Every structure is written in C-alpha cells, then in structure tokens.
Amino acid sequence: MRAMKVKDAEILIVPGYTNSGPDHWQTRWEAKLSTARRVEQAEWTKPVREDWTANVAQAVNAAERPVVIVAHSLGVSTVIQAIPQFRKPVAGAFLVAPPDVANPSIRPRHLMTFGPYPRDPLPFPSVVIASRNDPYSTFEVAEDIAAAWGSLFIDAGEAGHLNADSGHGPWPEGSMTFAHFLSRLEPPKLH
Template identity: 60%
Template structure:
C-alpha cells in the first residue's frame, strides 16, 4: 500500500504530540495523514477519545492505517468494535501499562484494561526497554495477545520528544516498510 492509498490517522496520547514530536512531523509529511483531534488532551475521557476515532474512521474514503502513540494505543483498541472492516493496519508506539497506577498519571488507568483479542488486521508495536510508562515484558505480553509484531527499540525511553525522538528516522523506515506490505481490507 502507498500513502496515497490510505487514510492515515495519527492518534496522539495524553497531552497531544507537540511541534517537535515525530507524530506531528509525520502528519506534515504524509499527504493523506490527519490527526484525530481530541477536545481535551490533558483530561482524557475514554468514551470521548474513542468517539473521535470512530468519527474519523467513518469519514475515511480509503482504507485506514493508524499511527498511535502512548494513550492513543488503548484508545484505538477500545474503539475497534465500532470501526467496521475498513482498517488496513495499525502502527502502535510505546503503549502504556494501564494496569500499573504507579507508572501512569492520575486518572489514565481508566483507559484500561486493554482489550486482548487478536487484531483483525496487521499491526506493529514498537516498545522500549526503559519506557517509564510500561515495562517491556508488559508490552511483550500485550503484543502477543494482539498478534502484533513487536519491535524492540532498546533503551529509548517513551519514544517521544523528551527521549530524543523528534525526527525519529528509524521509526520512519519501519513505518514505510510496514505500509508497503499492507493490503486494502476486503469489504463485504
């Protein structure tokens, strides 16, 4: 699949992805990408966040590919039962551990627990071994249940601007390879 053949939905996490964040840079470079805007990035409510995702998928004119970071990952997963068959794939980065309140800002564990059903489309999950919001072993367990390919990012923090991942060229290469292998879903 090529960029022009997909609606690429950028799904940031808590606090949004600022100007220097790789998600913002990718949104600016990928011609069919758009951000799933949330009404309140700093006081997330699961039902509101998933409703925005459902709305964005409903207006998509091409197969959808998600690029979700942090709290965006569980938001996408919780929206799945309401999305229909138009999802071609998902690129998940740094999913947080929603079961560990000591790792999460207050109130964000309400986005858990994660759905653990096998995903009906291809997915890649990139996780770091020193992400302050998720132990690598938790990311391994989650991605195995989803049937997602797990990519070990080594000691890369939360894979955000604060951990030095503004441009993130390695992520760009992995996403380009992932996208090239996707096929449009069969719609019935």
C-alpha cells in the same frame, strides 16, 4: 499483491495524553505524509475514554480510503478500546509505546480508565514498538500485550517513551519501519 502506498491510505495520527507537540515524530509525519490527518480530542489533558474512543471511531468510519492508524502512547489504548465501534475495515495499525494502563502507579491516575487492554487478537495487521526503559510501561508488559494482539513486536532498545522528550523528534528508524509496514499491507475489501 501490490504494495500499499501513502496515497492509497488514509493515515490517522492518534496522539496520546497532552497531544504530540511540534517536535514530536507524529507531528512531523503528519506534515510529511500527504494523506495523514490527526484525530483531534476536545480535552488533551483530561482524557475521557468514551470521548477519545468515539473520536477515533468517527475518524475511521468517515474515511474514504483504507485506514492505517499511527498511534502513540495513550493513543494506542484509545485505538484498541475503539475497535468495537469501527464500521469500516482498518488496513493496519502502527502502535508505538503502549502504556501499561492496568498499572495502579501510572500517573496521572485517570489514564487507568483506558485499561485494562482487551487481549483478543486484533482484526488487522499491526506492529507494536516498545522501549526497554519506557517510564509508562515495562518492556515485558508491552511484549505480552503485543503477543496477545498478534502484533509484530519491535524492540526499540533503551529509547525512553519514544517521543520528542526522549530525543525522538525526527525518528528516522520509525519512519523506515513504518514505510516497510505500509508496503506489506493489503488494502482491505470495502463492504
């Protein structure tokens, strides 16, 4: 098995609610990784599940190379809900800070329209990284859903929401973890 490299993949950056700003690790990775591109949404502050999932599915289905997804927060929910619309195989998904979209106290409340999560094992290798003090999900909920999906689960410690506001602009640990994850992926067989 040969290790997958950035140039072998189409890396889809899938931000969450309100998009990832200039200091966010997703934006930095997009600038640094030659084959990365962001899945744009028409309404970053008023997410509509059908629109968001359609945009992710369209990006996956238009890819010329094996797809590796890098999703943060509501982007994770979007990716999971979009899987039935994928027509091309995904090599892997790097899923960071999944929110608890089944929690009625989540704010803004319309984020619940992205839940509940399907609990079927994901059809591709995945990593879920969660923090012990994420305001959008308990650690236990993240750990439970990662187990249901068959994802490798990584404990990020007390890291908040793993975004620029919690001090994760550069996020070198995330970058190293992603490089390791990528190196273990096998390009899927394209039909």
